[in-house]
Amino acid sequence: ERDIDPEQKGVLRVLGRASTQWAGSQRFDLFYLIHYDASSRPSPGEVIPEHREDPRDATLAWLGPRFSGKLDFRPVGEIRYWLDGAVVGGRETIFSLEEVEDDLLQVTGHTTVNVAGWAFDGGLNWLIDAALEPTLTVGYAVGSGDGASASKWDRTFRQTGLHRNNNKFNGVDRFRYYGELFRPELSNIRILTLAVGLSFLGSSSLELLYHRYRQYAPAEFQRGIRIKADPDGEHLQLGQAWEVILGVEEWEHIEVELIGAYFRAGRAFGILAGQDAFQVVLKTDFNF
Secondary structure, X not given: OOOOOOOOOOXXXXXXXXXXXXXXXXXXXXEEEEEEEOOOOOOOOOEEEHHHOOOXXXXXXXXXXXXXXXXXXXXXXXXXXXXXXXXXXXXXXXXXXXXXXXXXXXXXXXXXXXXXXXXXEEEEEEEEOOOOOOEEXXXXXXXXXXXOOOOOEEOOOOOOOOOOOEEOOOOOOOEEOOOOOOOOOOOOXXXXXXXXXXXXXXXXEEEEEXXXXXXXXXXXXXXXXXXXXXXXXXXXXXXXXXXXXXXXXXXXXXXXXXXXXXXXXXHHXXXXXXXXXXXEXXXXXXXX
């Protein structure tokens, strides 16, 4: 049992999708997911081992449409688009935990809130009919937020827990399209993405990306981020990121990916505003 993530233990998920296609390359999908956490809930005052820490239990449901497709504007090029929406609703219980000894936590209380959030993600890829097949991308995503921590309603969107936020624009490699370094969940955030991509050789590509991050509502917590700092709860500007993604797949059994990322913290990180973070990753896959 110690090998099971306590946040996943006792969780039942039911999910499905319906889709239709028209006019050759236009598509509509409708997704749903139901999340029910049947794990045991500790009582206030109870002491639990740290490896059983599960600060949240929830019964939630997501529903969302997706429109996607491509439009031919030759000789100028081709436009690909996506437009996603989602709502989430249900109830969530948050447990307050305090360390009492090494590897032991005590439950000091809990709060149950009604959840009602929404999210949107849309964008365009313009594939230009020219040498190196340049691609221009603009995307905008927003997940609702709620700064009223004392309310019985939480209007902050949260993703399903099954999300990867990983795809590709027109290159050979998939990447985290909300940012390889910052990696936020689409929750209480607005994300603007601009990108330029080039294809070269037989099966290689280069992507240059820019992300601007802002909170939807000022809060002292941001879901999913890899930066080891918390926002100040007063300012919205989380920061900006610039990224380079190079993929080379010119050989039958070898794939190479090089990722470089730079993040500059915004005013929401208080005294850390203007501080930098860097990341360089080299991946090599051998396929047999």
